[in-house]
Amino acid sequence: MGAENDSENDPAMTILPIDPVANATPEALRGFLATCRTAAQRDGHAKLVSISIAVDALDPLAVLESIFEPDEPHFYAERVSLDTAIAGAEAVVATDAHGPERFAAAQRFIDETLAHTIAVGEVEAAFGGPHFFAAFAFENELAPGEPFPAARVFVPRWQVARAGSGTTAVANLLVTPDAPLELLAEKVWRAHGKFRTFEYAAPEPPTQTADARATLKVTDQGDYPAAVAQAIARIAAGEFSKIVLARTRTVQASEPLHPLQMLNQLRQRFPECHAFSIANGRGQSFIGATPERLARVSRGALETEALAGSAPRGASATEDARLGAELLRSDKDRREQRLVLDSIQRRLTPLGFALEFPAEPILKKLANVQHLLTPVRAVLPPHVRLLDVLAQLHPTPAVGGSPRAAAIAGIRQLEGFSRGLYAGAIGWINARGGGEFFVGLRSALVDGCTARLFAGAGIVAGSAPEKERAETELKFRAMQEALKL
Incomplete structure (x- = not known):
C-alpha cells in the first residue's frame, strides 16, 4: 500500500x-x-x-x-x-x-x-x-x-x-x-x-473460547488431486498452458467468529502482506492477507508484479536458502512465473505502457512460503486510469491461467464451487485517481460460526497432483494457524 x-x-x-x-x-x-x-x-x-x-x-x-x-x-x-x-x-x-x-x-x-x-x-x-x-x-x-x-x-x-x-x-x-x-x-x-479524541471501546472477551476451538469441525470439498490430474491431461492435449485450481476448506465453530479479531491475527502473522477485510453489511466478511499486488498508481506511475511459483520456507537458514535456490532453478516454476510476466506485457503494451522490469525474477519470502517475483513499473500514459489497467490485467495467469478464456472455463468445470471474491481484485481509488488493488488470496469468507478458506496452486506441464495438494495444504495450514482455527 x-x-x-x-x-x-x-x-x-x-x-x-x-x-x-x-x-x-x-x-x-x-x-x-x-x-x-x-x-x-x-x-x-x-x-x-x-x-x-x-x-x-x-x-x-x-x-x-x-x-x-x-x-x-x-x-x-x-x-x-x-x-x-x-x-x-x-x-x-x-x-x-x-x-x-x-x-x-x-x-x-x-x-x-x-x-x-x-x-x-x-x-x-x-x-x-x-x-x-x-x-x-x-x-x-x-x-x-x-x-x-x-x-x-x-x-x-x-x-x-x-x-x-x-x-x-x-x-x-x-x-x-x-x-x-x-x-x-x-x-x-x-x-x-x-x-x-478517540477512545477505544473496552475489549470484549474473545469470541471463540477454548471450548469452542475444541469443537471445530473441518470439512474439505471435492477430490483435489483428481482435478489436478484432469487439468494436466488437458494441458497435454493443448487446451491451455496453465490453469490455477483452488480448493476450499470449511471450518465450523460452536460460537460466532469475529472477522476483525481474526484479521488482527493475520496482520500480525503476515506483516509483508496486504491484510484486508470487506463486509457486505449482511453479516458476511471476506478477509485475508495476500502477498500479491495487482496494480498501484502513484505520482503518475504504475506498479504491478508477476508473482508465481511456490516453495516452503526452511526450518534453518541453510534449508531456507536451499529451498529458495531450488525454486529459482525450477524449470516448472520459472515457466509458470514467466507466463504471468508475458501476460502483463501483452495486455498493457497496447495501452501505451513502456514496461520496465529486471531480467531475472527474485524471491519474495513470506512467513510460510516463498515465491518468484518480478516487479514491473511504467509511466502512466495520458488518459489511462487505474481501472483501465485492472480491466486488462484481471485475472492474471497467477490466479486464472493461460490462455485466459480457456483456463477460466476449465476452472468452472474442475473446481466445483464459486470463487466469489477469492482471487478477485480488491482495493481503493482516491479522488486524484491514485490507488492500489491487490488479489484476494490467502483468504476466508467468514459467516457467523463458519469460515470458508480458499487455497490454490498453478498447474502447468510437469505438475504433480500430490505436490500441488501439498502446496495448498501448506497455505491452508498457515491460514488456520494464523486464524487460530
Missing part, C-alpha cells in the same frame, strides 16, 4: 479553501452545509461533501473494531511493514455492476460522483479526501444469492487512515437539495469530535 497516490487523468472535484479546524464551530459547519445545499439546489443534484482533518495517531483497525457493526458494510486494508492502513465504514453512495464492462461502469460511477463532490480540509494529505473502496469478484458474472456482487464500489460515511506517524480522518455525507441541515451538522460535529 502507498500513502500518497495521484494522477492527472481523473476529473477534479470541487475543493473549497475552508479550514474545518480553524472554523470548528457548529455555526460554521451549518453555514458550510447550507452553501453545499444551495449548490445541490442550483444543480438539481445531490452533493457528496467530504471533510478531512488531521487527528492524533490512531490504529485504523482498532477504530473499526471499536465501532464494528455486522449490519454495516466496511473496508479495511493494511500493509504493516509499510506502516500504512485505511479503514472505512457505512456507505454514503454505492454502486454494483456485473458483466465484461463492470470496470468501466465503476469508473463512470466514480467520475459522476466526483463531478458532484465538494471537499474541504486536509484533502491533499496522505489518504485525505473521499476514497472509493472496491471489490471485483474473480468472474464477471455471479449467480444470485452470492454474498458479494460481481463488482461493488462505495464511498464510506467515515474513514480513518494512517501513513507513518500521520492520521487523517474523513467524514463523507450526501447533501440533497432538501437536506435537513441541523441533523447533518450534528452528525458531522459528533463524528469529528469523536475522532479528534
Whole structure:
C-alpha cells in the first residue's frame, strides 16, 4: 500500500479553501452545509461533501473494531511493514455492476460522483479526501444469492487512515437539495469530535473460547488431486498452458467468529502482506492477507508484479536458502512465473505502457512460503486510469491461467464451487485517481460460526497432483494457524 497516490487523468472535484479546524464551530459547519445545499439546489443534484482533518495517531483497525457493526458494510486494508492502513465504514453512495464492462461502469460511477463532490480540509494529505473502496469478484458474472456482487464500489460515511506517524480522518455525507441541515451538522460535529479524541471501546472477551476451538469441525470439498490430474491431461492435449485450481476448506465453530479479531491475527502473522477485510453489511466478511499486488498508481506511475511459483520456507537458514535456490532453478516454476510476466506485457503494451522490469525474477519470502517475483513499473500514459489497467490485467495467469478464456472455463468445470471474491481484485481509488488493488488470496469468507478458506496452486506441464495438494495444504495450514482455527 502507498500513502500518497495521484494522477492527472481523473476529473477534479470541487475543493473549497475552508479550514474545518480553524472554523470548528457548529455555526460554521451549518453555514458550510447550507452553501453545499444551495449548490445541490442550483444543480438539481445531490452533493457528496467530504471533510478531512488531521487527528492524533490512531490504529485504523482498532477504530473499526471499536465501532464494528455486522449490519454495516466496511473496508479495511493494511500493509504493516509499510506502516500504512485505511479503514472505512457505512456507505454514503454505492454502486454494483456485473458483466465484461463492470470496470468501466465503476469508473463512470466514480467520475459522476466526483463531478458532484465538494471537499474541504486536509484533502491533499496522505489518504485525505473521499476514497472509493472496491471489490471485483474473480468472474464477471455471479449467480444470485452470492454474498458479494460481481463488482461493488462505495464511498464510506467515515474513514480513518494512517501513513507513518500521520492520521487523517474523513467524514463523507450526501447533501440533497432538501437536506435537513441541523441533523447533518450534528452528525458531522459528533463524528469529528469523536475522532479528534478517540477512545477505544473496552475489549470484549474473545469470541471463540477454548471450548469452542475444541469443537471445530473441518470439512474439505471435492477430490483435489483428481482435478489436478484432469487439468494436466488437458494441458497435454493443448487446451491451455496453465490453469490455477483452488480448493476450499470449511471450518465450523460452536460460537460466532469475529472477522476483525481474526484479521488482527493475520496482520500480525503476515506483516509483508496486504491484510484486508470487506463486509457486505449482511453479516458476511471476506478477509485475508495476500502477498500479491495487482496494480498501484502513484505520482503518475504504475506498479504491478508477476508473482508465481511456490516453495516452503526452511526450518534453518541453510534449508531456507536451499529451498529458495531450488525454486529459482525450477524449470516448472520459472515457466509458470514467466507466463504471468508475458501476460502483463501483452495486455498493457497496447495501452501505451513502456514496461520496465529486471531480467531475472527474485524471491519474495513470506512467513510460510516463498515465491518468484518480478516487479514491473511504467509511466502512466495520458488518459489511462487505474481501472483501465485492472480491466486488462484481471485475472492474471497467477490466479486464472493461460490462455485466459480457456483456463477460466476449465476452472468452472474442475473446481466445483464459486470463487466469489477469492482471487478477485480488491482495493481503493482516491479522488486524484491514485490507488492500489491487490488479489484476494490467502483468504476466508467468514459467516457467523463458519469460515470458508480458499487455497490454490498453478498447474502447468510437469505438475504433480500430490505436490500441488501439498502446496495448498501448506497455505491452508498457515491460514488456520494464523486464524487460530
